[in-house]
Amino acid sequence: MKLFRSLTLLLFLMLTTQCFSNVSLPSIFSDNMVLQRNADVKIWGWAKPGEEIKIKVSWDEKELTTKPLKTSYWEIILSTPDIRGAQEITISGYNEVKLKNVLLGEVWLVSGQSNMEWSANSGIDNAEEEIANARNNQIRFYTVANKTAECPQQDLDGNWEASTPQTMKYFSAIAYFFGRKMNEELNVPIGLINSTWGGTPAEVWMPEEIIKNNETLSKAAKLIPDVEWGPRKPASIYNAMIAPIIPFKIKGILWYQGESNTDNADYYETIFSSLINSWREKWNEDLPFYYAQIAPYDYGEGFSGVKVRDAQRRVLKLPNTGMVMTSDIGNIKNIHPSNKIDVGLRFANLALTESYGKKLHPYAPLFERAEADGKNLKIYFKYNERLYLDKQNTNSQFEIAGTDRKFYPAKVSIKNDVVVLRSSKVKKPMYVRYSWGNTSTSNIFNHVGLPASSFTTEY
Template sequence: MLHMGTKGLYLKLSFLALFIFSVSAINSQDLKPANLFCDHMVLQRESLVPVWGKASPKEVVTVTFAGQVKSTKADKYGNWMIKLDAMEASKTGNDMTISGKKEVVISDVVVGEVWICSGQSNMQFSVDRVPEAKGLIPFAENIRSFEVERTVSLQEKEDVSGKWSTDYPNSAVAFSFAYFLEDISNVPVGIILSAWGSSSIEAWIPKDMTQELPHFKTIMQEFDYDVDTKSRITEILNKPNGWSRQDDIFLRRQPNILYNAMMKPLAPYASRGLVWYQGERNTRYLSGMPNVTKDNWFHRVAGMKEYGKILNKWILRYRKEWQNEDMNFMIVMLPGYGEGTVDNPKIDPESPTAQSWAWMRESQLKVLDLPNTAVANTIDLGDIKNIHPTDKLPIGQRLALLAGKKILRNDIVVTGPIMKGVDIEGNSIVVHYENANGLKTTNGNAPSGFWLSDESGEWKAAKAEIKGETVVLKSPEVSNPKYVRYAFSGKPKVNLVNSMELPAYPFRTDQF
């Protein structure tokens, strides 16, 4: 009994020593801003700007920048945050001073437009692989970037790895977007690039969303009980000489842990919004979540039909994380591609009924139900055989137009024609459009990509004719047309644009 008592006393003393050491470490920690706050950073104009970091508990911290002097006191854990008042844009770099028991000076800080660019491989796709984008590099000005280190964490991290650079982002889409946005706005543009190839949306979802998303709850329950997977993740992260390609793929195809390491620590850094180019990984199934085997373990993701609902909830959750209900989200529509799902990989790329990416595009367009959202239309882009097409420059241009309208607050048309209604007139259907001034085709031929159906649900190619800002559809094989599908296929042949040369958005009016 004496021995057990001595052992118990020894454990208590050990825990006490550990507690005293931990408290001492917190009490003695040096003043340090979060890693996002470093030389060459870009701050968001016209917005409150949170600045945060660590210090000793109760230490008074003062931030001085652009004529503002703001102070606060760190909490008992040493956490502090100050919010600078909204500022006008400035191309001239200035110092930010953060002072307490010591002083930290951050140099060459400018104020402009900040956007987070995230997603999977097509967002990560390098500038060097797109000659049209690469050719703009010598003309690029006032573009800065912060590339988030690609890593994972089993718990939500407080800080992110990376640093601001005066160089352009190494992403063809992000760079093109920044280039044209800087041209439109004439202010510095800062891109925070946080992307990783083949990642699903589930990889970027915070764990607390298991309460809202039943499929994600199932995924995370399985993940939490999967001791082998978590052990392998820890083992990979601790490798002294880096990861193998197999390790890299294994990490980026897991749920939640990319969010923990690569997105959570970014909040609430002030930004105009987030550009999201992701979805390819979630096109493997039309609907539902498949059972997995040893060979297809990475398929445990939502299907295309469910993606829209998930994406909308995800946006609302991110706005909460950023403490900004007005945070903008711009979605890059998946472009043309000629393969189908895992169950039906070989499809007719122009078929309006195939299990194609058309269903994912329909889901992506559901974000327009939320305020401060936009979808960059890419229906005329892509490659029938290559999931990584090189036509990234038009995507950047269209994103910049969408963002520019929010910045300049003018009435310029920044999207292609959008279907606003249809009328059935005898044996024809008339499609009415908005943003249809100068409605035309790119090649002077009749509009292509339209299909008609009656109550049978059998689809027939339609003959289309432009009349003003409408398109009139007929088919000799459909005497009583009820429904229309436009560009609703994997890789449709489309040519309908407005006077801005922007393509018409895909749509369907049926619910088959």
């Protein structure tokens, strides 16, 4: 038995040495990839310890060198300019790896659950035409295969490929429409890394220690029911589908998730804030984090859906975050609304404005403050230029309450872009909530036609 164990160990060591005796790279470094332009980009991989690794790039005459650690791991920083055209990267040791057709542009990670995962092939508006017109060599896709792991992994299953009708139809539709708009506006290549899994709560996308070391998050995680269609163990997807990407240089993150956290909606602000902070900490960068507010949907009795929406609104307190609205393009009877084009375009408009200095007016009205004025309550919004009620749906969605916190429908008027509320049943209004229901669809818009977020001041 001891001899068998010794031989097994020897065989394992031989195989391990053989695996890393030649230069090898994670799959995210491959032909057709997009690297972030105008940046210091880390390239890493494995090779035999002590082996000299030489790196040569087509955009620079200098040759860089490094040596692996005793663990076989090596890394090096490449400075990327803002140039067009296909590039090559050659990495040499005992063998040679050549990365061809590499573009320098803008790289975004898209993640979340099914609405971000949803592809044109799954059913979207105008799918046939959009698929047919999807050929664009300046947009590149990398799809992370669905996997879980008990601990953080070093590599992924995936490969880079250009946008074609065949590849686009199975890729995230929102990400594609985002990328197409970005490519049109910036005239640079766009790289999109798609790491999504339908039906998953935020807890599975977070590092394990974040939940384990936080009593509130641990309590919240226990409220997520077990299901057949996806993992529920905290960190299990993060370990396999996010950790191996880090520290690949990206410009920012797009996120669409929350429907699977309606079971612990009261904790979602803490959950989501913790996820954003943990990813930024792992990347060691205050990355732009833009997310979609989930659309109204019939989750049954109670306020679980709208509580998640309001939590997402409150997470905007974190710096360098932004939220796109979906309430006006959702479907209360279908948790997967078919209008993915507008979601992608709204993400793009937000990113172009916040991350690239464009002026595209991407902001929806956001509750700012409430002021009592006798029997009236005045509601002030940010981004409130030319605030108006939807002519097809003018019924008030505002409710107000006094010290007893009993809410009553309020009459609504808009004066100088300020909402004025009043109810005969509330003599001294103190609290207000708006569009406060799982299926409530906002009916207040600003001058760019974006709907106000639901909110409550009760908490």
